[in-house]
Amino acid sequence: MLPxxxxxxxxxxxxxxxxxxxxxxxxxxxxxxxxxxxxxxxxPPGSPPIGNFPPLxxxxxxxxxxxxxxxxxxxxxxxxxxxxxxxxxxxFLARRMTGSLPLAVVAQLLVLGGVDFLMYHSAAxxxxxxxxxxxxxxxALARPKPRPLLVALAALLAAAACLTRYLGLAVIVxxxxxxxxxxxxxxxAAFGVLALAPLAGWLAWVRGAEGRTTNRxxxxxxxxxxxxxRGARNASTWLFPQDxxxxxxxxxxxxxxxxxxxxxxxxxxxxxxxxxxALVVAAFAAAYLAALVADRSLFDVTGRLDxxxxxxxxxxxxxxxxxALRGVDLARSHVARLGLCALVGAQLVTGGLWVSDALGxxxxxxxxxxxxxxxxxxxxxxxxxxxxxxxVYTNEVDALYFHTxxxxxxxxxxxALLTGEPNPAYDTQxxxxxxxxxxxxxxxxxxxxxARTVFLPTPSELAGQLRLHQLIRDPxxxxxxxxxx
Numbered sequence: 001m002l003p004x005x006x007x008x009x010x011x012x013x014x015x016x017x018x019x020x021x022x023x024x025x026x027x028x029x030x031x032x033x034x035x036x037x038x039x040x041x042x043x044p045p046g047s048p049p050i051g052n053f054p055p056l057x058x059x060x061x062x063x064x065x066x067x068x069x070x071x072x073x074x075x076x077x078x079x080x081x082x083x084x085x086x087x088x089x090x091x092f093l094a095r096r097m098t099g100s101l102p103l104a105v106v107a108q109l110l111v112l113g114g115v116d117f118l119m120y121h122s123a124a125x126x127x128x129x130x131x132x133x134x135x136x137x138x139x140a141l142a143r144p145k146p147r148p149l150l151v152a153l154a155a156l157l158a159a160a161a162c163l164t165r166y167l168g169l170a171v172i173v174x175x176x177x178x179x180x181x182x183x184x185x186x187x188x189a190a191f192g193v194l195a196l197a198p199l200a201g202w203l204a205w206v207r208g209a210e211g212r213t214t215n216r217x218x219x220x221x222x223x224x225x226x227x228x229x230r231g232a233r234n235a236s237t238w239l240f241p242q243d244x245x246x247x248x249x250x251x252x253x254x255x256x257x258x259x260x261x262x263x264x265x266x267x268x269x270x271x272x273x274x275x276x277x278a279l280v281v282a283a284f285a286a287a288y289l290a291a292l293v294a295d296r297s298l299f300d301v302t303g304r305l306d307x308x309x310x311x312x313x314x315x316x317x318x319x320x321x322x323x324a325l326r327g328v329d330l331a332r333s334h335v336a337r338l339g340l341c342a343l344v345g346a347q348l349v350t351g352g353l354w355v356s357d358a359l360g361x362x363x364x365x366x367x368x369x370x371x372x373x374x375x376x377x378x379x380x381x382x383x384x385x386x387x388x389x390x391x392v393y394t395n396e397v398d399a400l401y402f403h404t405x406x407x408x409x410x411x412x413x414x415x416a417l418l419t420g421e422p423n424p425a426y427d428t429q430x431x432x433x434x435x436x437x438x439x440x441x442x443x444x445x446x447x448x449x450x451a452r453t454v455f456l457p458t459p460s461e462l463a464g465q466l467r468l469h470q471l472i473r474d475p476x477x478x479x480x481x482x483x484x485x
Contacts, residue, residue, distance in 0.1 A: 022123060024126075029058075041058075049215045082132050098322055103322040113348040182276070241350050409433070411433070414426055437482040459480070
């Protein structure tokens with residue numbers, strides 16, 4: 001339990017000024033606030049339609065918020081607690097896969113020191129809850145002889161993972177394959193139906209509310225080699241710090257993986273235990289990666305194998321790595337003990353340095369939209385002081401609404417955010433924006449939130465096309481108005 005308690009304490013320290021708030025987090029928190037305020041399940045202005053994200057995480061924040069705390073404050077406690085429970089779940093899964101308490105502790109410490117785990121459990125995002133539900137479902141399915149009640153519990157946990165992130169479908173696929181591999185055909189069918197039923201009900205409700213189940217259109221744009229190369233670079237940080245140059249980091253990571261594979265092969269004859277729990281985890285990892293690639297290929301050109309989306313694969317890799325080492329006699333092998341101690345020690349040091357940096361960095365990046373730079377922004381103060389009749393345009397409608405309560409209009413997209421296709425109405429929308437700027441409107445372009453700007457015109461483009469001049473510049477953004485004729 002000690003690693004779990006340390007993890008919770010570290011996250012509470014890092015989020016002492018508020019959980020990290022990204023554009024997706026704005027949607028979760030804003031939707032939860034709408035529920036608490038009695039406005040129904042409604043996303044805040046500037047966020048995607050309700051079907052873009054599953055509902056469970058906003059519902060959890062709203063449930064806590066019903067007792068008084070703001071949903072953003074609730075996120076600051078929900079995700080750190082989820083981190084502690086995830087550390088416990090990884091240890092439980094590793095113990096079930098290996099039968100070794102020392103290896104289970106190693107797995108827990110690797111999660112505790114993982115920078116990606118620390119980063120996203122300090123954010124108001126749904127990944128922590130998704131990872132926890134997924135790991136618990138896999139742990140329930142990892143029993144040698146899953147009983148009907150345990151299968152039902154695993155199905156409910158898989159359903160919860162799906163209602164937290166749609167990629168929870170990978171947990172359902174892994175469960176069905178695991179049960180089918182044991183010739184538990186009835187159990188596999190029942191698991192699939194029970195796990196998918198809540199998701200089907202949610203999508204039916206979304207279709208009734210919005211007339212469609214999703215805001216995404218299928219446009220084929222398969223992943224490039226760079227997509228997988230970047231994924232490999234990010235995955236290599238599971239073993240070595242990002243500050244280490246990529247060629248060295250990649251080579252050393254490949255060497256460690258090869259060493260684990262060789263040790264696993266050489267000790268396979270002495271490795272005890274059932275292999276099927278490892279197959280459950282491997283099936284989840286394969287299904288999850290396939291779902292990421294399929295989403296990138298069909299629905300979201302911005303999809304990437306970054307640390308956030310790779311985090312569940314990191315947890316699966318830790319579980320599979322300790323399973324591969326289960327045949328090593330740690331009591332007799334000094335080399336194995338030293339190697340594991342060095343690996344765990346390096347991870348804990350790296351994680352400790354990340355926590356230290358997060359505690360001491362006051363810039364806009366570590367806290368996202370909750371960073372002090374946003375709350376003291378002159379650009380945002382300028383918008384607060386405007387009369388309600390003055391139109392405001394911005395590249396971050398949701399962020400501006402979060403800080404001011406004002407509903408702004410979006411800067412026209414040159415290309416669609418999800419498909420990357422050119423916007424045929426761009427010139428018309430730009431002309432409408434020009435009319436609004438002539439009537440005294442302002443443009444607030446947030447430079448500290450660059451995630452979406454690749455699909456938008458740059459500030460210099462807009463300044464040239466609309467004859468804008470700068471009023472205010474601060475660490476988070478710039479305010480423009482149209483120059484007098």
